[in-house]
Amino acid sequence: MAKVPVQFTLNGSEKAEFIDSGTTLLNALRDKIGDTSPKGGCHQGTCGACSVIIDGELRLSCLTLAETCDGAAITTTLGLAEGGVMHPLQRAFLDTFATQCGFCTPGMIMAAKVLLDHTPNPSRDEVIEALSGNICRCTGYEPIIQAVLRAARANSQNAA
Amino acid sequence: MALALHTFATVKDANAALKAAGTRYLGGGTLVIRAANEGDVSVSGLIRSIDPALSAIAIAGGKVSIGASVTMAAIARHPELGILAKAARAVGGPAVRNMATVGGNLFAPAPYGDFAVALLALDAMVGTDDGELPIETFLAGRDGSRAIVTSVSFTPPKADGFRFLKVSRVKPKGVSVLSIAAVLGQAADGTVSSARIALGCMADRPMRAKTAEKALLGRSLTKDGIAPALAAAGEGTSPITDPIATAWYRNEVLPVHLGRLLLS
Amino acid sequence: MELRKNYFADVRKDDLHEIGQPRPRSDSPGHVTGKTAYFADRSFPGMLHLKMVRSPHHHARIRSIDTSEAEKHPGVVRVLTAKDVPHNVYTILILIQIGPEDETVLADGKVRWKGEAVVAVLAETERAAQEAAAKVRIDYEVLPAVFDMEEALKPGAPLVNEYHGQNYYLYDSGECRKVRFGDVEAGFAGADHILEQSYQSSPIEHAPTETTGCVVAPEGNDRFTCYTNTQAMFFTLDNTSIILQMPGSKLHFVGGTVGGGFGGKVDVIVEPIAILGAKLTGRPVCFIYSREEEMQISSPRAAEKVVIKDGVMTDGRIVARKVTGYTDAGAYSRHSPYGAQKGAGHYPGPYTIPNVWIDTYCVYTNRTPSSAMRGFGVTIGDFALEVQMDKLARLIGMDPLEFRFINAYRDGDMKAHRQPTEGAALIECMQEASRVANWPVAEKYMAMSSYAKGA
Numbered sequence: 001m002a003k004v005p006v007q008f009t010l011n012g013s014e015k016a017e018f019i020d021s022g023t024t025l026l027n028a029l030r031d032k033i034g035d036t037s038p039k040g041g042c043h044q045g046t047c048g049a050c051s052v053i054i055d056g057e058l059r060l061s062c063l064t065l066a067e068t069c070d071g072a073a074i075t076t077t078l079g080l081a082e083g084g085v086m087h088p089l090q091r092a093f094l095d096t097f098a099t100q101c102g103f104c105t106p107g108m109i110m111a112a113k114v115l116l117d118h119t120p121n122p123s124r125d126e127v128i129e130a131l132s133g134n135i136c137r138c139t140g141y142e143p144i145i146q147a148v149l150r151a152a153r154a155n156s157q158n159a160a
Numbered sequence: 161m162a163l164a165l166h167t168f169a170t171v172k173d174a175n176a177a178l179k180a181a182g183t184r185y186l187g188g189g190t191l192v193i194r195a196a197n198e199g200d201v202s203v204s205g206l207i208r209s210i211d212p213a214l215s216a217i218a219i220a221g222g223k224v225s226i227g228a229s230v231t232m233a234a235i236a237r238h239p240e241l242g243i244l245a246k247a248a249r250a251v252g253g254p255a256v257r258n259m260a261t262v263g264g265n266l267f268a269p270a271p272y273g274d275f276a277v278a279l280l281a282l283d284a285m286v287g288t289d290d291g292e293l294p295i296e297t298f299l300a301g302r303d304g305s306r307a308i309v310t311s312v313s314f315t316p317p318k319a320d321g322f323r324f325l326k327v328s329r330v331k332p333k334g335v336s337v338l339s340i341a342a343v344l345g346q347a348a349d350g351t352v353s354s355a356r357i358a359l360g361c362m363a364d365r366p367m368r369a370k371t372a373e374k375a376l377l378g379r380s381l382t383k384d385g386i387a388p389a390l391a392a393a394g395e396g397t398s399p400i401t402d403p404i405a406t407a408w409y410r411n412e413v414l415p416v417h418l419g420r421l422l423l424s
Numbered sequence: 425m426e427l428r429k430n431y432f433a434d435v436r437k438d439d440l441h442e443i444g445q446p447r448p449r450s451d452s453p454g455h456v457t458g459k460t461a462y463f464a465d466r467s468f469p470g471m472l473h474l475k476m477v478r479s480p481h482h483h484a485r486i487r488s489i490d491t492s493e494a495e496k497h498p499g500v501v502r503v504l505t506a507k508d509v510p511h512n513v514y515t516i517l518i519l520i521q522i523g524p525e526d527e528t529v530l531a532d533g534k535v536r537w538k539g540e541a542v543v544a545v546l547a548e549t550e551r552a553a554q555e556a557a558a559k560v561r562i563d564y565e566v567l568p569a570v571f572d573m574e575e576a577l578k579p580g581a582p583l584v585n586e587y588h589g590q591n592y593y594l595y596d597s598g599e600c601r602k603v604r605f606g607d608v609e610a611g612f613a614g615a616d617h618i619l620e621q622s623y624q625s626s627p628i629e630h631a632p633t634e635t636t637g638c639v640v641a642p643e644g645n646d647r648f649t650c651y652t653n654t655q656a657m658f659f660t661l662d663n664t665s666i667i668l669q670m671p672g673s674k675l676h677f678v679g680g681t682v683g684g685g686f687g688g689k690v691d692v693i694v695e696p697i698a699i700l701g702a703k704l705t706g707r708p709v710c711f712i713y714s715r716e717e718e719m720q721i722s723s724p725r726a727a728e729k730v731v732i733k734d735g736v737m738t739d740g741r742i743v744a745r746k747v748t749g750y751t752d753a754g755a756y757s758r759h760s761p762y763g764a765q766k767g768a769g770h771y772p773g774p775y776t777i778p779n780v781w782i783d784t785y786c787v788y789t790n791r792t793p794s795s796a797m798r799g800f801g802v803t804i805g806d807f808a809l810e811v812q813m814d815k816l817a818r819l820i821g822m823d824p825l826e827f828r829f830i831n832a833y834r835d836g837d838m839k840a841h842r843q844p845t846e847g848a849a850l851i852e853c854m855q856e857a858s859r860v861a862n863w864p865v866a867e868k869y870m871a872m873s874s875y876a877k878g879a
Contacts, residue, residue, distance in 0.1 A: 002164055020549075022163030022206065024193065036465035037458025039683070041633040042715040043197035045190050049633055051255050057233070058255040062197065063189040065165055065206070077458035090456040094448065102455030103462065103633045103683030111254065125332075132332050133253015137633050137684045162551055198716060199475075199554045 008072045010035065011079020019066050025059075026050045028066035029076065037078035037106045041135070048134030051107035052076050058114040058133075077106035080113070088158075089113055092151035093144070100138035108134050112148045121152055161204035163196055171289055171308050174209035178306055183207050185308055187264035188231060190256055191272075214263075214310060217241070225287075225313040228263030232275065235262070243322045247278035247341065250326040250333065263309040266295075267302055270361045270400045274326050274339040277366045279312055280358035281341035282322070287311040299365050317343050325421045326360075327413070329404065336361050337405045338414060340421050344376075351385075352376045357418070361410060362397040371395040372418070386422045390415040431852045451681075462681050463651040466639050468708035472501055474701055475553035476711075477543035477560045478721070479535035482790040483569035483582065486533055486542070490561040494545055497559055499552030502705050504544040506532035509700060510669040513587070515757050516692050519662050526587035527756035527793070529667055529696055535564070536584055536755035537790055539721045546701045546709060569790035573729060573750045576789050584755055584788040593753070593761040593786035601768035603782035605840040611744025611779030615735025617819055622731040623808035627724035627752070630797055634683020636722055637712030638694045640702040648699050649676045653683060656690040663692040668700055675699070687796035691723050691758055723795030726760055727752040728767075730808040735779075736816050740830040745772040749784035749805060754793035759800070761786045766801030769841055773809040774850050775831040780840035825858060829869040834876075848874045 003018040010033060017032050026043075029035045029052070041049035043062045050062040053075040080087035086094070089109050099105045108131060115122055115130035122130070127148045136144060165186065168174040178185060183205035186192050192206060214229035219240050226235065235241050235248040236257065251260055251274055265275040266286065279295055286298040288307035295312070298305070316322075323342045328334035339360035345353040355376040357369040371392040379385040399410035427444045454460035491503040506512050509529045518525060531542045543560050547553035568582045575581055576591040584591050592599050612618055638652035654660045657679050665672045682689060698711040713722065728751055735744035749767045753760035764786035771782045799806075817827035829851065837845040851874045858865050 002162075004165075020162060021165050022196070024197070030465070031467055035458075036461070039462070039634065040464065041635070041683075044194045044715055045252070045256055045259075046715070047633055048253060048255060057258045059258055060190075060255045063193040063259060065186075065189065065193065067165055067167075068208075077456075081457055086453075086457065093456045094452050097446075097449070097452075099449070099452050099455040101633070101682060101684045102451060102460050105455045106458040109456065114254070128332055130254060133255050135633060137631060137686070161555075162549070198714060199557075201551065201555045201558055 004067050006067050006070050008069050008074055010074050011076060017066075021067060023066050024062055025052070025064040025066045025069055025074075026061035029061060029074075035076050035078050037076045039103055039106060041103065046135070047104070047107075048111065049104050049107040051110040051134065053110055053114055056114070056117070058111055075110070075113075077109045080109065087113075088154045089116070089148070089151040092147040092154065096143045096147040096150055098139060098143040098147035104134060104136045108136065108144055112151070115148065116152055116155065121156055122148070124149065163204055163206065165206045165208065168207070168209045169211065171209045171211050171214070171310055174207050175289055175306075175308055177205070177207045178308065180205060187229065187261040188259035190252070190260045191264055191268060209308065222315055223313060224316055225311050226262050227311050228261060228309045230262050232257035232260050232262075232265075243316060243319055244275075244278060247275050247324045247326075250274045250324070250339065253333075262312055266298065266309060266312070270364055271336045271402055271404055273366055274336055274360050277339045277358045277360035278322075278324055278341040279314065280366045280368065281324075281343045281356050282314040282317070283343070283356060284312045284314040287313065296368065302365065317345075321345060323421050323424065325417060325424075327417050335404050338362060338399075338410055338417065340418055342421060344381075344422075346381075349380075351378050351380050359397065359414070361405075362394075362399045362414065364398075364400060367397070369393055369395070369397075369418075376422075381422055383419075383423065386419060389422070390419050393418045428856060431849070431856070460681060462634060462683050463639055463653045463679065464634070464637060464710070464712055466641075466651045467710075468639070468641050471639070471708040471710055472546045472548065472701065472705060473550040473553045474698055474709055474711035475545050475547070475550070475557045476541045476717075477545065477557045477562070479531065479538055479540040479542055479564075481535060481564055481566050482538045482571075483567040483584070484535050484564040485567060486531060486535065487563040487565055489543060489563075491543060493559040493561070494543075494556040497547070497552065497556035499548040500545060500556045501548065501707065502546045502701065503556070503560070504530065504546070504697065504701065504704070505542075506530040508704065509667065509697070511667050514663060514667050514692075516659060516663055516759065517757065517762060518666070519659060522757075522761055524587050526585055527758070534586075537792055539792060540755070541697070544697050544701065546705060546707075571789050571791055573727075573752050573785070573787040573789060576787050577785070582790075584790055588788060591788045593757065593764070593788075595761070595765070600783040600785045601765045603768050603771070603780060603840050605781075605842070606744075606779035608744045608746050608779045608781040612733070612735040612746075615743050616738045617736050618733065619736065619812070619816055619819055620731070620733040621812055621815060622729065623804075623811065624729040625725075625727055625804045625807070627727045627792065627794060628797065629719055629722070629724045630684070630686040630688030631719065632682075632684030632686060632688055635713040635715060635718040636689055636694055637710065638698050639708065639710045640695075640698045641708045642702050642706055643676070647674050647676060648702055649678060650695055650699055652677060652679045652695055653681070653685070654679055654689055654692075654695065655682055655685040655687070656692070659690070660692045660695050664696045664699060667692075667696040668703070670703075687725075687798050687800060688722055690796045693722070721792070723754075723758055723793050725797035725800055725803075726754075726763060726794035727791070728804040730805055732808060732812045734812065734816055736820060738820050740820065740822050740827050742775060742777050742816065742831050744779040745775075745777045746781040747771045747783075747805075749782070751784065751786050751801070752791060752794060753786050753788055754791040755788060756793040757786070758793050758795040760794055763794075763796070763801035767805050770802040770805055771809070772840055773806070773813075774833050774848070775828075776833045776837040776845075777831070777840070782840065823865065825854060825863055826865050826869055829854060829865065829872060834874045850874065
C-alpha cells in the first residue's frame with residue numbers, strides 16, 4: 001500500500017502526515033490527526049456533517065481526497081474557539097438551543113461560518129440557502145437559522 | 161486492491177493512464193469518491209489532471225467555453241455567465257457546488273445531472289483531446305467514453321431565450337423530481353420560431369423533448385398555444401423510478417411543469 | 425414562552441422554578457465546539473473493519489456458503505458464519521420473557537428478508553473488507569415470499585419464520601391482543617350511523633444522521649469495552665451476554681451519546697457480532713453501518729393497517745367502536761409484539777366509549793424487521809383515530825372539535841382496558857387549543873372540566 005506525504009495547515013497549525021493514497025480528508029483528519037469534529041454521516045455528500053473549510057470554501061471532507069489538499073489551509077469547528085472563548089456562531093448555537101443530538105452541529109457551523117465570512121448580514125433566505133446542504137434530523141432547522149441570524153447580529157454589533 | 165490517486169500535469173498523460181484497467185477519472189469527487197465510499201471496489205486507480213486549462217472559462221467571439229474542471233460555484237458567480245447561474249445553483253448545496261464540476265455533471269446518472277440538462281438545451285459541444293462532439297452524441301455514448309472531457313462550449317442565446325426549472329420535493333432544494341431547460345427563439349409576432357427542450361430524470365440521462373419542440377413551432381406562448389406541446393411532452397420518455405418519485409409520477413407532472421416554464 | 429396558569433390553578437402550587445425557565449443543555453458546549461465524543465470518534469491501533477455479506481433475496485434457503493476466496497483476500501483477518509456465534513438464535517425481548525427466540529445473528533440455513541446478515545468479514549481496512557465480502561459465494565434456493573399482512577395471514581401463505589410456526593405472534597390471548605368492553609354489537613345495533621374505514625401506513629425510516637455502529641476494544645483480560653450508540657444500553661449488554669454466552673462482567677458498555685436515534689437504535693444488531701470479532705481476533709473492531717445500510721437494513725417503524733368501525737348517535741356520542749389493527753413485524757419480532765400490544769391498550773383513543781372491541785395482530789412477512797420508533801404502536805393508530813373522528817363529525821354535521829369535547833375522556837371514566845381515567849387534561853388542552861387556534865366552540869364546552877362528568 002503506497003503511502004503518500006501530505007502537508008497542510010489545520011486551524012492554523014502545520015500538519016504533515018504519511019497517508020494511504022486514496023484516503024479521504026475526513027478519514028485523515030479523524031483517524032490520523034485526531035480532529036474528530038467533522039462527522040461521517042453518509043459518505044455520499046448528502047448530509048453535510050463532514051463539512052470543513054478549505055482555502056475559504058466550504059467542502060465535503062468525505063468526498064475530498066486528503067492528498068488533493070496539499071498546501072491548503074483547512075478550518076474545522078474544533079479550531080473556531082480562540083483562547084477558550086467560543087466563536088460567536090458557537091455561542092449563538094448554544095444560546096438558541098440549535099443543537100439536539102449534536103451530530104450535524106460542526107458541519108452546520110462550518111456552513112454558517114463561510115456564509116458570514118462572505119455575507120456578514122445575511123437575509124433569512126440567504127441563511128437557508130447556505131445551510132441547504134446540511135441535514136439536521138432533530139431540531140427542525142428553525143433554531144439553527146435563528147442561531148446564524150443571531151451570530152450575524154452579534155458580529156455587526158461588535159463591529160459598530 | 162487499495163485505492164490510489166495518480167495526478168498528471170497534462171490531459172494527454174492522464175488519458176494514457178486511463179487506458180489501464182480499473183481506472184476512473186477523478187473530477188470533483190462527488191460521483192467517484194461517493195462510489196468508492198459506498199463499496200464500489202471495481203475502481204482502484206483514480207486519475208486526475210491538474211492542467212490549468214481545465215479550470216478556465218473563455219468568453220470570446222460570441223462563444224462560451226468552460227473547462228471541464230470548472231465548478232458549479234465558479235459558474236454561478238461568474239459575471240458573464242448569468243444565464244447559467246440558475247442551473248449551476250440547482251446542483252447540490254454550497255459544498256457540493258464548490259466541488260462538482262461541469263465535466264462530472266455530464267456523467268451524473270439521473271436523478272443527478274441537472275446542469276447537463278441545461279447544456280443539452282444549449283446544444284453544447286463536448287471537447288476531448290480527440291476533438292469535439294455534439295452533446296447529444298456524447299451523452300448517448302457516455303457509458304463507453306474513456307477520453308477525458310476537457311471543455312464544453314456553446315453559443316449563448318439571448319438572455320430571455322433560455323429558461324431553466326428544477327423541481328424537487330424539498331425546499332429550498334433537493335434531489336430532482338425532474339428538471340427542464342429550454343432555448344426558445346421567437347418571431348416578431350411572439351410565435352416560437354425555434355425550440356430546444358431538454359429534460360432531466362425523464363430517462364437515465366438528459367434527453368430532448370423533440371416532439372414537444374416541433375409542436376411549439378409557430379405557436380404563441382399562451383395556454384392554448386402550448387397545449388399541443390404539453391400533450392406531446394411525454395413522448396419517448398422512460399423516467400427513472402427512485403425514492404424521490406415513480407416513473408408514473410414524473411410522467412404525470414412533466415406537462416404541468418413544462419407548461420409553467422413556457423408560460424413564465 | 426407563555427405559561428397559562430388558569431388551568432388546574434386550585435390543585436397546583438404556583439412554585440415552578442424550572443418549568444418555563446430556559447436552562448442550558450449540559451451537552452451543548454461539547455456539540456458546538458466539536459468536542460462531544462460519539463462512538464466513532466474512538467479509534468484504536470490495529471482496529472479491524474467489519475463488513476456484512478447480506479442476503480439479496482427476500483426469502484431463500486441457503487444451500488452452501490463458500491468463504492475460502494474471501495479468507496485468502498489480502499488484509500482479511502477472519503470470516504464469521506453462523507457456526508461461530510455461541511447462541512445464534514435470539515430475540516431482544518426475551519429479557520422480559522417475551523419469546524420465542526426467533527432471529528439469527530448470522531443466517532443459518534435460511535434467509536427471511538432482503539438484507540439479512542449472512543457472513544461477517546473482518547479486515548485490516550474497510551476497502552479490504554468490502555473486496556473480500558464481494559468474494560463470499562452463497563448458493564441460495566429462492567423461496568416464495570409474502571409482503572402483505574393480510575396475505576400472510578391467509579391459509580397456505582409461505583411460512584416466514586419457523587420459530588413461530590405461523591405468520592402471527594401468538595399472545596397468551598391467542599392470535600391477537602384483545603380488549604372487550606361492553607357489548608359492541610349491541611352498540612352498533614342501537615347507533616344512528618355506522619362508519620367503517622380502513623387506514624394504512626408504510627414503513628418509516630428514522631434516518632439518523634449518525635449511522636448505527638460500535639467500536640469494540642479487547643482489554644487484554646478477556647474483558648471487552650464496547651463504545652456504542654445504542655439507545656438501549658442494558659438491553660444490549662444483556663442480550664450480548666446471552667448471544668456470546670459471556671458473563672456480563674466481561675462486557676463494559678460505554679454509550680449515551682447518540683447522533684440521532686428516534687427509536688432506531690434500540691435493536692441489538694451490531695454489538696454482539698463486533699464483540700465476537702474482537703474476541704476471536706484479539707483485535708479492536710469497528711462495525712459501522714453505511715448510509716445505505718442505515719436506510720435499508722436498520723429497522724423502520726412498522727407498516728400498519730387499522731380498520732375502525734364506529735357507531736355514532738346524531739347527538740355526537742360514539743356508542744360503539746371496533747378496531748382491528750395489524751402491525752407488520754417483518755421477518756422477526758424485535759419490538760413489534762410489544763408495539764402491537766401497545767396499540768391494543770391505546771385504542772379506542774382518549775375517548776370514553778361504552779362498547780369497545782379491539783383486536784391487534786403482530787404479523788410476520790418477508791420485509792425488513794421493524795421495531796421501535798417514536799410512539800410505535802400508537803402513532804399510526806392516533807392518525808387513523810383522529811381522521812376517523814373528523815369523518816364521524818362530518819357524517820353527523822357536527823363541528824369536529826365540539827364532537828371531541830362530547831366524547832373526551834375525563835377523570836373517573838372507566839377506560840376500555842379497565843383502567844380508571846385519572847389526571848386527564850384533554851378537555852383543558854382542547855379549550856386552550858380552541859383559544860390559540862381561534863377555532864371557537866360553544867360556551868358549554870368552554871365551561872367543561874376534566875374533573876366532573878356533567879359539569
